[in-house]
Amino acid sequence: MQITINHQVYTFIQPQTILAACTAVGIAIPTLCYEKSIGVIASCRVCVVEVVGRRGLVTACNTPIAEGMQILTNSPRVNQARKTTLELLLADHRLNCLACDRREDCRLRRFASQYGADKNAFAPSKPLPAPVTSNHITRDNAKCIKCGRCVRVCKNFQQVGVLGTNGRGFTGEIGCAFGGDLATTKCIACGQCVANCPTGALSETADLPTLLQKLNDPAVHCIVATAPSIRVALGEAFGFKPGTNVQGKMVAALRRLGFAKVFDLDFAADLTIMQEGAELLERLHTGQNLPQFTSCCPGWVNYVEQSHPELIPHLSTAKSPMGMFGAIAKSYYAQKMGLKPEQIYLVALMPCITKMDEITRDDIKDVDLVLTTRVVIRLLKQQGIDMAKMPDELFDDPLSLSSGAGLRFGTSGGVCEAALRNLQDQLPRPVKSVVVSGIANAEKLLQQIKAGTVHYDFIEVMACPGGCVNGGGQPSDQSLIQDNRGNAKKRAATIKRLDKYNTLRKASDNPAIKQLYAEFLGDPASKLAQQLLHTKFCDRA
Amino acid sequence: MDFGKGDYAALKKIRDEHLTPADVIKIITDSGLRGRGGAGFPTGKKWSLIAQEVSDEKYVICNGDEGDPGAFMDRAIMEEFPHTLLEAMVIAGYAVGARQGVIYVRAEYPLAVECLQAALDQARTNGSLGDFAVTIRLGAGAFVCGEETALINSVMGQRGEPNPRPPYPTTRGLYGKPTVINNVETWANVPNIILYGAQHFKNTKIFAVSGAVQKPGLVEVPLGTTITHLVYDLCGGAKAGHTIKAVQIGGPSGGCIPARLFDTPLDYESVKAVGAILGSGGLVVLDETTCMVDFAKFFVKFSASESCGKCTPCRIGNQKLGELLDKLTAGKGTVADLQQIEQLSQMIIDSSLCGLGQSSPNPVLSALRYFPDEFQAHLHGNCPAGVCFHGYHITDHCVGCGLCARQCPVHAISGAPKTQHCIDPQICIKCGLCAKICPVRAIKGGN
Numbered sequence: 002m003q004i005t006i007n008h009q010v011y012t013f014i015q016p017q018t019i020l021a022a023c024t025a026v027g028i029a030i031p032t033l034c035y036e037k038s039i040g041v042i043a044s045c046r047v048c049v050v051e052v053v054g055r056r057g058l059v060t061a062c063n064t065p066i067a068e069g070m071q072i073l074t075n076s077p078r079v080n081q082a083r084k085t086t087l088e089l090l091l092a093d094h095r096l097n098c099l100a101c102d103r104r105e106d107c108r109l110r111r112f113a114s115q116y117g118a119d120k121n122a123f124a125p126s127k128p129l130p131a132p133v134t135s136n137h138i139t140r141d142n143a144k145c146i147k148c149g150r151c152v153r154v155c156k157n158f159q160q161v162g163v164l165g166t167n168g169r170g171f172t173g174e175i176g177c178a179f180g181g182d183l184a185t186t187k188c189i190a191c192g193q194c195v196a197n198c199p200t201g202a203l204s205e206t207a208d209l210p211t212l213l214q215k216l217n218d219p220a221v222h223c224i225v226a227t228a229p230s231i232r233v234a235l236g237e238a239f240g241f242k243p244g245t246n247v248q249g250k251m252v253a254a255l256r257r258l259g260f261a262k263v264f265d266l267d268f269a270a271d272l273t274i275m276q277e278g279a280e281l282l283e284r285l286h287t288g289q290n291l292p293q294f295t296s297c298c299p300g301w302v303n304y305v306e307q308s309h310p311e312l313i314p315h316l317s318t319a320k321s322p323m324g325m326f327g328a329i330a331k332s333y334y335a336q337k338m339g340l341k342p343e344q345i346y347l348v349a350l351m352p353c354i355t356k357m358d359e360i361t362r363d364d365i366k367d368v369d370l371v372l373t374t375r376v377v378i379r380l381l382k383q384q385g386i387d388m389a390k391m392p393d394e395l396f397d398d399p400l401s402l403s404s405g406a407g408l409r410f411g412t413s414g415g416v417c418e419a420a421l422r423n424l425q426d427q428l429p430r431p432v433k434s435v436v437v438s439g440i441a442n443a444e445k446l447l448q449q450i451k452a453g454t455v456h457y458d459f460i461e462v463m464a465c466p467g468g469c470v471n472g473g474g475q476p477s478d479q480s481l482i483q484d485n486r487g488n489a490k491k492r493a494a495t496i497k498r499l500d501k502y503n504t505l506r507k508a509s510d511n512p513a514i515k516q517l518y519a520e521f522l523g524d525p526a527s528k529l530a531q532q533l534l535h536t537k538f539c540d541r542a
Numbered sequence: 543m544d545f546g547k548g549d550y551a552a553l554k555k556i557r558d559e560h561l562t563p564a565d566v567i568k569i570i571t572d573s574g575l576r577g578r579g580g581a582g583f584p585t586g587k588k589w590s591l592i593a594q595e596v597s598d599e600k601y602v603i604c605n606g607d608e609g610d611p612g613a614f615m616d617r618a619i620m621e622e623f624p625h626t627l628l629e630a631m632v633i634a635g636y637a638v639g640a641r642q643g644v645i646y647v648r649a650e651y652p653l654a655v656e657c658l659q660a661a662l663d664q665a666r667t668n669g670s671l672g673d674f675a676v677t678i679r680l681g682a683g684a685f686v687c688g689e690e691t692a693l694i695n696s697v698m699g700q701r702g703e704p705n706p707r708p709p710y711p712t713t714r715g716l717y718g719k720p721t722v723i724n725n726v727e728t729w730a731n732v733p734n735i736i737l738y739g740a741q742h743f744k745n746t747k748i749f750a751v752s753g754a755v756q757k758p759g760l761v762e763v764p765l766g767t768t769i770t771h772l773v774y775d776l777c778g779g780a781k782a783g784h785t786i787k788a789v790q791i792g793g794p795s796g797g798c799i800p801a802r803l804f805d806t807p808l809d810y811e812s813v814k815a816v817g818a819i820l821g822s823g824g825l826v827v828l829d830e831t832t833c834m835v836d837f838a839k840f841f842v843k844f845s846a847s848e849s850c851g852k853c854t855p856c857r858i859g860n861q862k863l864g865e866l867l868d869k870l871t872a873g874k875g876t877v878a879d880l881q882q883i884e885q886l887s888q889m890i891i892d893s894s895l896c897g898l899g900q901s902s903p904n905p906v907l908s909a910l911r912y913f914p915d916e917f918q919a920h921l922h923g924n925c926p927a928g929v930c931f932h933g934y935h936i937t938d939h940c941v942g943c944g945l946c947a948r949q950c951p952v953h954a955i956s957g958a959p960k961t962q963h964c965i966d967p968q969i970c971i972k973c974g975l976c977a978k979i980c981p982v983r984a985i986k987g988g989n
Contacts, residue, residue: 043706044852046893057900058892063706078892085889123862147851164699166851169684170860173851472695 004070010170017049019072020061020482028074029481031083031112033199033401034148035062038466038486039157042149047086047112047202050074080116080422087118093125095143101108101202102379106477109146110200130174135183135356136190137206145202151194152174158466160441163188163302185310187379189303189440191464192354192373192473196485205354205375205474215346216259222340225255226264226326226400227350230413230469231374234352237476238378239388244491246305246499250395254386255350265396266349269326270410271508272517273297274419275369276534277319278508279525281420281459285429292450295416297321299359300464300473304440304536310540312322317534320365322410323349323356326400327367328533334400346370350377352411352472357466364536373474405473405503413438413468417461423507433457439466467493550629551769556636561736566637566651567593570732572740578747579605579688579725580795580821581897582810589896592638594927595720600640602631603716605693605724606647609685610793611844613824615748618760618938620647620654623730624661625670630732631899632674634722641674644716646693648681655680685848689896690715692721692850698719703850706894723764725822747808747823751777754784754829765853768893769804773827775982777978784829788912792821794848795901796843797908798834817908819901833929834913839867845902859890869932872924880917884910933967934977946976946985 003012004022011026023030033045050057053071058079073079098110105111112118129143143450147166152175156162163186166173177186182247196201215221236247255263281293296302296316305312320328326349331342348370349356356371372380381388406422409415414436421434435457437443443462449455471489476487483511488533505511520531556566571586592600604627608616620627620681631643647655665671679697686692687702690901694716696702705802713720727748735743748762749772756778764770770788773779780786791808797818799806813820828837847858861927866883869875874915887903894900910917918924936946942960947953957963965985976987 041706042855043895046854051891056893061705081885082889085886086860086893088853089854089862092858124860124865125864146854147857149852165984168851170847170849171857173857411682453564487784540561 002066002068004066004068004072007074009099012478014519016065016345018062019052019059019066019070020048022049022066023061023074024398024482025080030074031108032060032062032212032481033108033112033146034150035480035483036150036197036199037199039153042153045086045090045146045148047083049079049082049086051076051079066074068391069177070258072123076352082235083112084118086121087113087116088120088122090146091118091120091122093127093129093143094120094146095129098524101144101201102204102375104379106375106479107201108199108483109179121327126171132373134206136188137190137354138183138190138195139204139206140176140183141202141204142176144200145175146200147173147175149175149198150197150199154193158193158439158441159189159191159464161187161189161191161442166193185309187304187306189300190355190358191300191440193465194473195354196471196473196475196477198479199483204372205376206355207379208370208371209376209380212348212370212372212383212424219247220344221346222262222344223260223340223346223348224262224264224330225260225348225350226266226269226323227251227255227413228266228323228352228469229490229496230352230475231268231350231377231471233411233470233495234374234475234488235378236388236487237479238506240384241389242491243478243488246495247388250388252396252502253391253394254381254388256378257386257391258384260348260398262280264326265403266322266326266409267391267407268400268513269322269329270407270516271298271324271511272325272329272418272534273319273401273410273415274508274513276325276525276530277317277416278420278424280317280319281432282427282429284425285432285458286326293317294461295461296413296538297416298463299353299355299409301440301443301462303355303358303465304443306538306541310542312447313538313540318537320534320536321359323351323359323368323371324365324516324536325534327360329364329400329517332533333517336521337399342367348372351372352475353465354473356474362536374472375474375476376399378476391471392452399513399516402511404505404507404511406498406507407511408496408503409500411469412496413463413470415468415496416463417459419508420459423509425507432458434461436461438463438468440464442466442504470496526530546915550632550665552669552692552736553629553632555737556633563593563637563639565811565845566633566736569740570735573731573735573741573743574745575728575731575735575743577809577823578726578727578731580819582820583916585728588712589634589637592640592720592722595648595713595718599642599717599719600638600716601716601719601721602634602638602640603690603693603721604631604645604696604729605690605723605725606645606651606658606686606778607681607688607693607847608648608651608726608822608887609688610795610822610824612752612826612843613749613750613793613822615760615823616653616800617620617654618748619726619730620651621657623664624658626731626733627658627726628661628665628671628676630729631676631704632671633732634729635674637904638720638722643674643676644697645676645686646680646681646697647678649683684850686850686896686898687734689898691896693723693884694721700848704898706895727823742845747820747824749808749823751825751827753790753827754781754786755779755827756781759828763808765809766807768807769799772806772808772825777827780829784831786829787826787832788828788834789830790818790826790837790841790905791824792904793824794844795819795897795904796821796824797904798828798837800912817904817911819904826833831927831929833925833927834909834916835867835869835925836871836927836929838909839864839871840862842867842902845898849898849902853893853895853899854888856895856902859894860899860902863887863890863906867906870917870920871925873920873931875921877921879922908986912958913957921932929972933970933972934965934974934985936963936965936976937981937984937986939984941982943981946980949975949979951975
């Protein structure tokens with residue numbers, strides 16, 4: 002089909018939107034509410050273009066191209082409309098960009114600057130609402146552009162649906178029903194709303210001053226453990242292509258921040274598999290509490306506790322890798338180093354906001370601080386550490402060596418793969434397993450299980466669509482057609498490739514794990530292992 | 543309640559003469575009936591689009607969410623001819639292959655709801671509807687739910703927000719199925735067109751005439767009648783001692799037409815050509831006591847308060863437009879403000895998501911077009927109609943009887959008994975009621 006864009010003739014074979022067509026030929030169209038996986042909302046109206054013959058302007062995000070269409074993306078009318086829309090958004094916006102968590106990632110700031118939008122073009126109409134923090138998420142509605150993305154992801158991806166609009170028109174605000182507190186709702190703190198917010202209206206809490214103080218206190222032994230999916234996401238903010246593995250540079254950068262030791266949480270993922278696998282074997286033998294659900298994902302655990310407490314006996318009692326790492330760091334590692342547990346300040350670098358919630362649980366308290374990928378990016382930039390210039394360094398011993406299977410925890414399907422790979426030769430019978438990500442998908446599966454239409458023995462659930470590579474704490478895509486899921490797929494592909502080339506295939510082959518059991522824990526069923534590495538869940542419905 | 547049992551003669555004719563669905567659609571198409579809700583989409587064409595869709599389920603919706611200020615055509619039909627609506631919906635259901643219908647009525651019309659329910663019960667008892675099921679759903683007070691996609695969301699229990707079109711309800715409507723959605727007045731024409739044939743259809747339209755005329759009310763005239771005929775011949779012209787200067791057609795989405803263009807025929811195209819829309823048929827007559835700036839501001843503020851808030855231009859743009867007009871009517875406007883009003887209005891029309899936003903600045907633009915002098919005068923602190931700037935105040939002749947305070951519709955007047963009362967200018971809407979009723983004529987101001 003032949004169309005013209007700014008008087009140039011182009012031929013397209015596939016049906017597509019004006020936005021996709023323009024992007025394909027190198028013509029940038031600004032978008033605020035559009036994100037590829039969320040789909041068309043068409044609320045922000047900054048992607049308007051002129052189509053010759055149409056009465057009004059049309060939004061590029063949802064209008065398909067048609068034979069003979071004449072599109073103008075840079076006419077005075079289009080430029081003026083985009084600029085005015087941005088000025089309307091800025092009129093009642095808390096414009097503290099220099100201190101805003103989003104800074105250069107803010108799409109509103111980026112396009113406002115591009116179009117020269119004037120904050121003072123329109124007089125402000127109302128006092129700015131104060132930011133509210135709940136469930137480790139800060140909502141500043143004075144920066145909200147009401148694009149509706151957070152509402153969509155909460156409802157469509159997670160089927161939690163605790164966000165919506167209160168009131169209407171100019172006085173309407175996004176929030177929980179009747180302006181309630183997020184912590185009193187069924188929010189699972191997955192953070193997908195934050196990851197998908199195009200402005201600084203949503204952000205995670207981060208106690209950076211305390212961290213910097215601990216890092217500079219000689220009496221404190223500061224250590225950090227990095228989750229599997231961080232190494233394939235961190236580089237994006239420093240000019241690396243999405244999905245680039247920057248493990249070595251990440252280790253070096255974290256050392257430059259002042260951490261005494263940098264560990265790999267993949268090690269703890271292997272440990273989780275040892276414990277969770279043993280549990281699965283036992284359940285397969287006794288036939289009790291099947292299917293067994295994974296419990297590494299705290300978002301999923303929150304969902305079960307709040308919405309499906311009847312499934313609690315089916316959850317694996319093994320702590321998440323982060324929980325296990327904390328327990329081992331403050332016992333085995335502390336002993337080895339001759340330190341008291343309270344001398345160690347353990348930071349976990351996670352792709353996840355729910356992990357902040359998890360460390361408030363009674364037996365996960367060994368972890369002192371959780372930082373998301375986004376917060377670490379901010380910290381590294383603030384401290385002037387340029388990832389690109391870092392040498393490639395190795396993780397510290399003894400809590401880092403891991404199998405390829407441990408790394409797979411960072412993506413949907415990884416836990417299941419790792420568990421079954423480890424148990425391959427020991428299974429009493431063929432095990433039926435299934436993998437889901439996104440709570441909406443999990444809910445569908447649960448309904449099928451309840452209806453008795455499907456039967457499984459082992460079920461892996463990750464709350465975020467695609468798993469931790471697309472976690473609520475991960476950086477958002479900065480390209481013009483925003484595609485967070487696409488970036489997550491690239492990260493997942495790298496993880497799978499790294500696993501493929503890792504000669505250590507499974508958890509039980511990992512010498513560091515063998516050493517840990519030999520020197521300290523005994524075996525997965527030992528009293529110490531049960532005490533340190535397992536947890537309990539409670540009905541919070 | 544008695545509004546006749548409804549003889550459903552048109553349905554009977556379809557049965558007796560074995561008219562096929564295609565025949566029915568052809569009759570409607572030939573009649574030239576167009577949507578009476580405002581946009582004027584040819585009804586027959588809409589039905590044929592849905593008839594072509596292949597789907598296990600299709601729906602028929604009657605849009606009774608009449609919300610334009612001063613418009614009450616649909617209300618009258620729903621209260622007096624509910625059987626006609628039911629019959630029309632069954633006919634449409636037959637024509638497009640739908641078995642379920644929904645009547646969406648605003649809850650602010652309790653009598654209409656009661657009448658529709660009573661008619662529905664009668665029809666069910668008499669078996670007039672056959673296997674066609676009709677349910678009545680009440681709106682929750684949002685003007686934007688008169689927009690078809692917002693209405694459908696509302697019926698489904700979602701927030702009443704419009705969706706981007708395409709897809710149109712003809713392909714993806716209620717519960718994602720092809721849906722015929724027509725306005726009450728459109729439906730009301732259907733049975734007679736079937737009964738008497740397309741060629742006998744006079745293409746009439748009901749106008750709700752209100753404002754500065756001697757005989758306001760509902761008037762049904764053939765499309766193409768001039769404004770002069772409607773306002774002067776049928777509604778009695780101006781009130782004694784006043785001169786009509788314009789009419790406002792189409793409610794908050796419409797525009798004004800000045801007296802010098804009263805030869806304009808009332809049909810979809812002619813009215814559009816002069817910058818207004820026929821809309822649902824609300825027609826407010828204005829004389830020299832109405833300030834066009836103030837009047838345009840009223841409609842903009844109505845649209846701003848009724849905006850659902852989904853898209854930026856309508857949500858924030860209308861708010862800012864109202865504030866800029868506030869500056870003008872407060873005598874603080876500048877030339878730059880006037881330019882910004884014009885530019886912002888155009889941008890809201892160009893960029894908004896649904897019909898509400900795309901038409902909300904029309905009253906401003908048409909007032910600017912036909913009454914630029916009034917806008918200019920406001921820049922110099924002068925309101926030709928004497929509405930703006932001139933608030934009311936209570937002089938020391940006040941005896942403190944309290945009558946004005948009790949009668950004030952917005953409670954702007956306060957004061958202790960037997961002492962001089964005062965008016966809060968922030969609250970006062972300058973309706974002039976207090977000055978009219980004061981027994982000692984202590985209230986001055988206004989004109």
